[in-house]
Amino acid sequence: MNATTDLDVREGVDRETVEAVQNMGSYKYGWDTEIEMDYAPKGLNEDIVRLISAKNNEPEWMTEWRLEAYRRWLTMTEPKWAMLNYPVIDYQDQYYYARPKSMAVKPKSLDEVDPKLLATYEKLGIPLKEQLILAGVETTEDGRADGRRVAVDAVFDSVSVGTTFKDELAKAGVIFCSISEAIREHPELVKKYLGSVVPQSDNYFATLNSAVFSDGSFVYIPKGVRCPMELSTYFRINAENTGQFERTLIIADKGSHVSYLEGCTAPKRDTHQLHAAVVEIVVLEDAEVKYSTVQNWYPGDEEGRGGIYNFVTKRADCREARAKVMWTQVETGSAITWKYPSCILRGDESQGEFYSIAIANNMQQADTGTKMIHLGRNTRSRIVSKGISAGRAQNTYRGLVTMHPRATNSRNYTQCDSLLIGDQCGAHTVPYIEVKNTSSRVEHEATTSKVDDDQLFYCRSRGMDEEEAVALVVNGFCREVLQALPMEFAMEAQALVAISLEGSVG
Amino acid sequence: MLKIDNLHVKLESEDKQILKGLSLEVPAGQVHAIMGPNGSGKSTLSYVLSGRDGYEVTEGSATLNGESLLDMEPEERAAAGLFLAFQYPVEIPGVGNMTFLRTAVNAQRKARGQEELSSGDFLKLVRAKAADLHISPDMLKRPVNVGFSGGEKKRNEILQMAMLEPRMCIMDETDSGLDVDAMRLVSDGVNALRSPDRSFLVITHYQRLLNHIQPDVVHIMANGRILKTGGPELALQVEEEGYGDLLAEAG
Ligand SMILES: Nc1ncnc2c1ncn2[C@@H]1O[C@H](COP(=O)(O)OP(=O)(O)OP(=O)(O)O)[C@@H](O)[C@H]1O
Ligand SMILES: [Mg+2]
Numbered sequence: 001m002n003a004t005t006d007l008d009v010r011e012g013v014d015r016e017t018v019e020a021v022q023n024m025g026s027y028k029y030g031w032d033t034e035i036e037m038d039y040a041p042k043g044l045n046e047d048i049v050r051l052i053s054a055k056n057n058e059p060e061w062m063t064e065w066r067l068e069a070y071r072r073w074l075t076m077t078e079p080k081w082a083m084l085n086y087p088v089i090d091y092q093d094q095y096y097y098a099r100p101k102s103m104a105v106k107p108k109s110l111d112e113v114d115p116k117l118l119a120t121y122e123k124l125g126i127p128l129k130e131q132l133i134l135a136g137v138e139t140t141e142d143g144r145a146d147g148r149r150v151a152v153d154a155v156f157d158s159v160s161v162g163t164t165f166k167d168e169l170a171k172a173g174v175i176f177c178s179i180s181e182a183i184r185e186h187p188e189l190v191k192k193y194l195g196s197v198v199p200q201s202d203n204y205f206a207t208l209n210s211a212v213f214s215d216g217s218f219v220y221i222p223k224g225v226r227c228p229m230e231l232s233t234y235f236r237i238n239a240e241n242t243g244q245f246e247r248t249l250i251i252a253d254k255g256s257h258v259s260y261l262e263g264c265t266a267p268k269r270d271t272h273q274l275h276a277a278v279v280e281i282v283v284l285e286d287a288e289v290k291y292s293t294v295q296n297w298y299p300g301d302e303e304g305r306g307g308i309y310n311f312v313t314k315r316a317d318c319r320e321a322r323a324k325v326m327w328t329q330v331e332t333g334s335a336i337t338w339k340y341p342s343c344i345l346r347g348d349e350s351q352g353e354f355y356s357i358a359i360a361n362n363m364q365q366a367d368t369g370t371k372m373i374h375l376g377r378n379t380r381s382r383i384v385s386k387g388i389s390a391g392r393a394q395n396t397y398r399g400l401v402t403m404h405p406r407a408t409n410s411r412n413y414t415q416c417d418s419l420l421i422g423d424q425c426g427a428h429t430v431p432y433i434e435v436k437n438t439s440s441r442v443e444h445e446a447t448t449s450k451v452d453d454d455q456l457f458y459c460r461s462r463g464m465d466e467e468e469a470v471a472l473v474v475n476g477f478c479r480e481v482l483q484a485l486p487m488e489f490a491m492e493a494q495a496l497v498a499i500s501l502e503g504s505v506g
Numbered sequence: 507m508l509k510i511d512n513l514h515v516k517l518e519s520e521d522k523q524i525l526k527g528l529s530l531e532v533p534a535g536q537v538h539a540i541m542g543p544n545g546s547g548k549s550t551l552s553y554v555l556s557g558r559d560g561y562e563v564t565e566g567s568a569t570l571n572g573e574s575l576l577d578m579e580p581e582e583r584a585a586a587g588l589f590l591a592f593q594y595p596v597e598i599p600g601v602g603n604m605t606f607l608r609t610a611v612n613a614q615r616k617a618r619g620q621e622e623l624s625s626g627d628f629l630k631l632v633r634a635k636a637a638d639l640h641i642s643p644d645m646l647k648r649p650v651n652v653g654f655s656g657g658e659k660k661r662n663e664i665l666q667m668a669m670l671e672p673r674m675c676i677m678d679e680t681d682s683g684l685d686v687d688a689m690r691l692v693s694d695g696v697n698a699l700r701s702p703d704r705s706f707l708v709i710t711h712y713q714r715l716l717n718h719i720q721p722d723v724v725h726i727m728a729n730g731r732i733l734k735t736g737g738p739e740l741a742l743q744v745e746e747e748g749y750g751d752l753l754a755e756a757g
Contacts, residue, residue: 462610463584476600
């Protein structure tokens with residue numbers, strides 16, 4: 001792309017933002033799909049765990065693995081250290097498995113999938129046809145130059161509805177399928193890597209997930225392969241009173257390269273819903289994984305009614321030399337967010353990056369950040385966090401950087417900026433830093449500021465209304481992180497930033 | 507075009523009267539200059555006209571083409587054709603200058619019920635106008651006013667003005683901080699915009715600018731009101747003699 005078109009595209013991005021603010025109601029994805037569902041009975045016990053395993057036609061070893069996790073979970077207590085306030089969760093008062101009836105027999109291809117489900121994804125703007133994605137980018141003559149193809153795994157409540165571009169990916173040796181399929185078809189890979197980054201007993205929510213996860217995505221990129229397209233999983237919670245527990249496992253073998261996107265939405269409901277996901281990424285020698293999330297679960301209403309409780313464990317293990325991982329997240333949804341995508345920098349010269357935008361408006365609470373665990377020599381990490389609080393929301397950055405004794409000559413740079421809109425919200429920064437060798441260096445910068453009235457007036461005096469002005473200023477504040485996102489996501493994210501802040505001024 | 511009548515303005519936060527019965531009328535197509543000592547309320551007047559928070563109008567009125575400005579939101583005033591080139595342009599980190607301009611242009615077009623400019627048309631337009639003002643493509647990409655030199659900021663204000671094509675342009679000390687060549691560029695830019703249905707209110711401390719932009723009328727402002735109104739010769743008088751005699755004359 002030359003400089004001119006680059007500029008054009010950026011222009012397009014910002015135009016989208018502004019249009020988004022002008023055209024949209026608050027939560028755009030709040031509708032639901034009326035569809036007949038099969039539920040497991042409410043509540044959680046060993047039988048439910050067995051039932052989930054049976055529904056997925058899992059082998060015995062997997063069932064045992066789940067039961068082990070379940071028994072472990074029973075001995076654990078919910079962590080309370082986060083700056084989050086929410087009523088006690090009754091784990092017996094929800095469903096742990098919900099599947100559209102039409103998915104009882106797994107469709108062989110997308111053509112066989114219930115049209116209602118396909119329509120759902122279409123309405124969400126998720127392409128389940130194998131086509132170019134041209135999100136907002138102006139089409140060129142041959143329609144290819146700017147369009148990028150993205151393979152999608154669509155997860156609806158507890159099951160994967162289908163995965164696109166599988167054949168083409170298979171030609172490159174890439175495995176991209178639902179995790180339940182991987183457990184059946186690629187047991188050797190799953191056995192080797194599942195739980196190797198986030199152990200069953202890692203934490204309360206990860207352990208719960210290990211017991212009851214229903215579906216999610218599996219990716220294996222073979223040695224030396226650059227994945228020919230971006231991969232993505234789109235999670236949709238639809239059923240009421242149902243938790244979603246997805247599990248994602250990504251393995252990037254030596255010298256491989258993949259960019260993976262994750263999106264999530266849910267209908268507006270008055271009750272809270274539980275979401276506890278685990279994402280594990282294994283990065284081997286010289287491999288590189290870029291994982292981008294736009295988290296837009298239903299955030300609840302202005303008074304804090306409804307919304308998703310989002311407890312997520314995401315971790316990447318740079319297991320060998322020069323492995324590289326980059327997390328980029330845009331967290332705009334959920335009533336509660338508890339999420340710390342982390343990097344274990346085990347291989348020498350491995351690198352971890354974390355770019356985050358976390359927006360909390362109205363009654364939302366976010367406690368999010370990252371962990372950079374430097375174990376190998378000459379490892380590098382970089383953290384850029386932009387937290388925006390509005391309404392009566394609370395937004396906490398919590399980050400851990402450790403330099404182990406062996407991690408000599410390692411570096412971390414952390415920048416952590418908070419922006420406050422209005423005077424009833426809060427921003428908190430909680431950095432933990434441990435350096436156990438003398439040659440490593442950790443740099444931490446933090447700022448907190450308020451949206452500046454002079455900036456808003458300047459924008460308005462040029463003709464923008466107040467919401468456009470806020471969107472523009474906030475997007476400017478987040479620019480560094482937005483630029484770390486793949487183009488398609490950057491546009492969605494910018495629009496989302498604007499929408500999430502609706503009603504925060506005036 | 508612009509009619510200000512007996513305008514009284516105090517600060518919202520404290521009991522301090524800044525404008526004390528200011529009246530002024532700028533007919534269509536004319537250029538008026540305002541000169542006056544530091545602190546006489548010139549910037550305050552420009553802010554009040556464009557709708558900045560923090561001021562309270564206690565008496566009087568201001569209309570643009572017969573419409574009362576004071577009841578409008580800042581963006582409505584902009585859409586009605588008012589533009590203020592700031593004495594101290596504001597920095598907006600992370601927002602590209604081009605993006606800012608385009609958002610502004612399209613916001614105004616939308617407010618007036620016009621089609622948005624396509625990205626191609628917009629780029630063509632902005633590049634041409636930027637070139638006239640010697641604004642480099644690099645400055646168009648950089649964040650709004652961030653790290654711009656004083657003179658670059660002022661030229662950038664004029665670029666915005668040229669892009670937005672307002673009907674009533676208020677320029678608050680746009681000449682301060684400009685080198686001789688930049689002064690000429692800015693003046694040429696302003697002169698190119700002069701037309702029978704566009705008016706200018708130019709706030710300045712120096713006659714120098716008025717050599718380039720010939721005013722029809724010069725107002726001397728002091729202590730929150732207009733002290734004296736005259737032709738271009740008034741500016742020459744101030745330049746030579748200062749405000750002493752004028753202030754004494756008015757008591
Ligand atoms: N927000 C404020 N708080 C306190 N005083 C203010 C405020 N705004 C304006 N003033 C005062 O009002 C008076 C007029 O200020 P203003 O900036 O309008 O003057 P000016 O004529 O533009 O001066 P200059 O030629 O120096 O730019 C000054 O005494 C200034 O200190
Ligand atoms: Mg002034």
